[in-house]
Amino acid sequence: MSNEGKVVIKIDNVKKIYPVENGEDVVALNGVNLEIRENEFICVVGPSGCGKTTLLNIIGGLEQPTSGEATIHGRPILGPGPDRGIIFQQYALFPWSTVKKNVMYGTKFIKHEVPVMKKNKKTGKMEQVYTTDKDGNSVPLMKRVNYSKLEREAIAQKYIDMVQLNGFENKYPKELSGGMKQRVAIARGYALNSEVLLLDEPFGALDAQTRSQLQEDLLRTWEKERKTCFFITHDVDECVLLASRVIIMSARPGQVKEIINIDLPYPRTQATKLEPKFQEYRNHIWDVVYKMYVDSTKH
Amino acid sequence: MAEKKVKTPKEKKPHGWLKEKLTPRFVKNHTAKRNAAIAAVDLTRLSKPVNDVATSGPKKMKDFSLWAGWKTALVGLVGVICVIAIWWLYSYIAVDVMGEKSWLSSPPEVVAKFIEMASNGRLWQHLGYSVQRVLVGFLIACVTSIPVAFLMAWYKPVRAFLDPFVQFMRCIPPLAYVPIVVAAFAGGEGAKYFIIWLAVFLTMTVTIYQGVRNVDLTLVKAAYTFGAKDRNLFLGVIVPSAFPFILTAMRLGVGAAMTTLVAAEMSGTQFGLGFFINSQGNQLRLDYCIMGIIVLGLFGILLDKILLVIEKRLTRWK
Ligand SMILES: Nc1ncnc2c1ncn2[C@@H]1O[C@H](COP(=O)(O)OP(=O)(O)OP(=O)(O)O)[C@@H](O)[C@H]1O
Ligand SMILES: [Mg+2]
Numbered sequence: 001m002s003n004e005g006k007v008v009i010k011i012d013n014v015k016k017i018y019p020v021e022n023g024e025d026v027v028a029l030n031g032v033n034l035e036i037r038e039n040e041f042i043c044v045v046g047p048s049g050c051g052k053t054t055l056l057n058i059i060g061g062l063e064q065p066t067s068g069e070a071t072i073h074g075r076p077i078l079g080p081g082p083d084r085g086i087i088f089q090q091y092a093l094f095p096w097s098t099v100k101k102n103v104m105y106g107t108k109f110i111k112h113e114v115p116v117m118k119k120n121k122k123t124g125k126m127e128q129v130y131t132t133d134k135d136g137n138s139v140p141l142m143k144r145v146n147y148s149k150l151e152r153e154a155i156a157q158k159y160i161d162m163v164q165l166n167g168f169e170n171k172y173p174k175e176l177s178g179g180m181k182q183r184v185a186i187a188r189g190y191a192l193n194s195e196v197l198l199l200d201e202p203f204g205a206l207d208a209q210t211r212s213q214l215q216e217d218l219l220r221t222w223e224k225e226r227k228t229c230f231f232i233t234h235d236v237d238e239c240v241l242l243a244s245r246v247i248i249m250s251a252r253p254g255q256v257k258e259i260i261n262i263d264l265p266y267p268r269t270q271a272t273k274l275e276p277k278f279q280e281y282r283n284h285i286w287d288v289v290y291k292m293y294v295d296s297t298k299h
Numbered sequence: 300m301a302e303k304k305v306k307t308p309k310e311k312k313p314h315g316w317l318k319e320k321l322t323p324r325f326v327k328n329h330t331a332k333r334n335a336a337i338a339a340v341d342l343t344r345l346s347k348p349v350n351d352v353a354t355s356g357p358k359k360m361k362d363f364s365l366w367a368g369w370k371t372a373l374v375g376l377v378g379v380i381c382v383i384a385i386w387w388l389y390s391y392i393a394v395d396v397m398g399e400k401s402w403l404s405s406p407p408e409v410v411a412k413f414i415e416m417a418s419n420g421r422l423w424q425h426l427g428y429s430v431q432r433v434l435v436g437f438l439i440a441c442v443t444s445i446p447v448a449f450l451m452a453w454y455k456p457v458r459a460f461l462d463p464f465v466q467f468m469r470c471i472p473p474l475a476y477v478p479i480v481v482a483a484f485a486g487g488e489g490a491k492y493f494i495i496w497l498a499v500f501l502t503m504t505v506t507i508y509q510g511v512r513n514v515d516l517t518l519v520k521a522a523y524t525f526g527a528k529d530r531n532l533f534l535g536v537i538v539p540s541a542f543p544f545i546l547t548a549m550r551l552g553v554g555a556a557m558t559t560l561v562a563a564e565m566s567g568t569q570f571g572l573g574f575f576i577n578s579q580g581n582q583l584r585l586d587y588c589i590m591g592i593i594v595l596g597l598f599g600i601l602l603d604k605i606l607l608v609i610e611k612r613l614t615r616w617k
Contacts, residue, residue, distance in 0.1 A: 022315045062520050082526035092521040096539040096616045105535075109526035172616040192525060 005037035008196060008228050009059055009077075014068035016054050028054040030253030031068070036196070039226035043233055043243035045289060047296065051254030052232045053089060056198050059230060060086045072196075082110050085194035087202045089232075091185045093173040099184050100169040103156040106191035113142040159187035162217055164210075179206045186214065190221070196228045203238065212270055215241060223266050236289065240281045241268060248288050251296050258288055404586035409593070412586045426594060429572040432488070432563060433556045433602075436495025440552060443496075444503035445545060451504070452511035453533070469501050473562040486567030494563040499552040506551055510544020511537060543617060546610040550603055557599040572598075 011034040018026040028051040036042055036059075044052050057063040058070050061080040070077045072084070080086075085106075093102050116129040131141040147155070160166055163183035173181055182205045189197065203211045215238060222229060222242075233239050239246050243262050250257040262281055264272060272278055365371065383406055390405035416422035451458040473494055484490035514537055522536045564573030572595050579587035 022318070060524060062524070080520065080523040082524070084524065086521070086524045088517060088521060090517055092515075092517040094518060094521075094536070094539070096542070096614075105522075106525055108535075109528070109531060174616065188525075 005039055007035045008038050008072060009034075009036040009230075010069075010071045010074075011035070011055070011059070012069045012071070014055075014058060014065040014070060016051065016058065016063070017066045027253035029058075029065070030255050032254065032256055034247065034256060036228060036230060038228060041222055041229045041231065041242055041244045042247060043231045043239035043245075044247045044249060045233060045236060045239050045285065046247075046249030046254070046257070047251045047289070047292060048234075050249045050251050052249060053200055054254070055249075056086070056200050056230065056232060059196075060084050060198050062086075082192055083194055084196045084198055085189045085192040087185050087189035087197070087199045089200040089204070091173075091181045093181055093184055093188075095173050098170045098172055099160065099165060099176070100153070100156055102173070102184055103160055103188045103191050104152045106188040107147050107152045107155050107193075109146070110192065111144040111146055113144055116141040116143050155191050155193075156187070159190045160184075162190070163187045163214065179210060182206060183210070183214070194227075196230065199229065199231045201232050201234065204234065211238075216269060218242065219266070219268055236282055236286050237273060240264075240278055240285065241270075241272060246281075246285060248285060251292055257292070260285065402585075404589055408586045409590045412590045413594075416587075416590070422590075422594065425570055425572045425575045425591075426598065428568070428570040428574075429560055429564070429595070430598070432491045432495060432571065433553075433560060436492045436563075437499050437552060437556045439492065440496045440499035440503055440556075441549065444500045444548070444552075445507060447500075448504045448507035448548075449511055449533075449537070449541075451508050453537075458508075465501060465504055468497065469505065473498050473559045474565075477562050477565050481566050490567060491563040491571075495556050495559055498555040498559040502555040503548040503552045506548035507541060507544055510541040510548070513544070514540045543610070543614045546606065546614065550606045550610070553599065553602045553606060557595065557602075560595065 011032050014029055014032045015027070016029040018028055020026055032051075032055060034055075044055070046052055054063065058065055059077065061077045061084065094105065097105065117126045118129050119125070120127045129141040130138045133139050157166075157169075160169060163186055165180060165183055165187065168176065168180065173184070176184065182202065186202050189199070189202075203214055206214065218229075219242065221227075229242075231239075231242060240262055246260045246262060247256055248258040248260070249255065260281065264275065264277060264281075366374075386403075387406050390403040393401045393403045413422070447461065451461055476497075477494065480493050481490045484493060518536050518540065519532060522532050527535060560571070560573035561577050562573070564571040565577060568574050572591050576588055576591040576595065579585075579591060
């Protein structure tokens, strides 16, 4: 699976060094190489502080690598943009907006294509305008517009329903529990409908039931749309359940330790966890991660 | 794929070398001794924490919520009555016990003056002038300080340019520049507006500037990932997150306007509460003077309450 499909994001020998004022600089990433292909579901696991968020931020354009390069479709990533939606580890909800407004914010600046309409003077009806493409075929003339307020509300409602927050649309973030805030952040990220979705431990703060539910929802959504996902987690079960490819990162300085293709067929459900192959993957990843942990405590 | 220049640590001196060099020996000795002492503590010899319910157990947490409105008002009223009582008492002591050397008008005298001036209308005339000056100065300050504070927070050159001026003026008592302003404006109403404006402007600019700087950077990042441009970021994130600070700044600004009123009405006018208080005080007519102060204070409280209600209404999300 990993060798099919177009490369969307390429991480080429990326190093990230955080300067520290009184002490040694922190090497968060030390030469990371990674190719993220179209329609992949990548899960990243690794010890705390190994640079997972840093890597996600670099892909998201929120941080620049100290050396090396991150590209999307061959172009260097210079900054953040709606083609790479991020669901943040710290929710990042706007406290002054209600749940609904927060989710609607995800669709505020994106554009979509609609056919250009023109009034037919004779009949008085609105009609589509056609144009000819370079091969001489007649094609509808399209224009790029923002979603209307109504459309944005409908999109927001869809994802609010998906994360089961209906009834809380008009609440402010301060009135929600941690798990509920996280779900709003997830809904807002989904609503953006970006080409690549970057998720930083999105289910970390959730209770076990909601977590399973949202894992399934994410799987259903992904199986339908096959949107490229870059998903950070600490949960080995979760990463095997979701991922088509698992990246194991080693502790500081962060590097890619191992890449594992998960050859479990989609659609997957919570029942997939019972398959022997699942257990194999799980145990293997667990061993690698645990061994790193043991090594790091031995001095 | 041009490699960016990486500064290798070898090129420069190790971090904190200057600090290390400048640290006096006795401080280093003290730190070393202290660290050795900490390392020498034998944790196995510590007993478990004593949890004696009878002496230390279940404690109530400090309650940070506010009282109900009527309760707050009632206790406040008691406080006011107490202060008036002390004042009243002291006015007797001052006049009867300490004799000619000291004196203080008593509450009934002040009330009498209030009734006199309220019924002949002169009080309202003074108040009217002051209200106008405060409001004009305050409103101009709002209109100017909000954009200036945002510009300072948004554009580094603007900040670098204005900050020294703002910090300098903040330290000067308004009374100090009254003669200069009066001369520059040839007396007139402009001088009064200017003095009030300056005080409010400085207070509000500093507060709003802090508020804008205080914006949560994760929210900024989030907005950018959703495709916001700088303009969208400004209107959609910076302004709302600074909004509570604007309201706080306005309340502080009202305070600044009221406290500069006397200075503003020092010269070039025969009207205004500030002028009235000042001139009555200079003639040692304490009854009129105290009455003026009380009316001025009540007016300030009124303005503050109005702003408080607006603040509560507009920042329910907090
Ligand atoms: N802004 C920063 N300044 C200095 N050091 C930083 C900064 N951000 C991260 N680091 C350091 O970089 C390293 C990697 O951080 P990062 O947040 O990427 O870890 P992580 O893998 O996401 O950890 P976790 O699983 O706990 O979220 C850490 O050691 C951290 O101390
Ligand atoms: Mg992280």
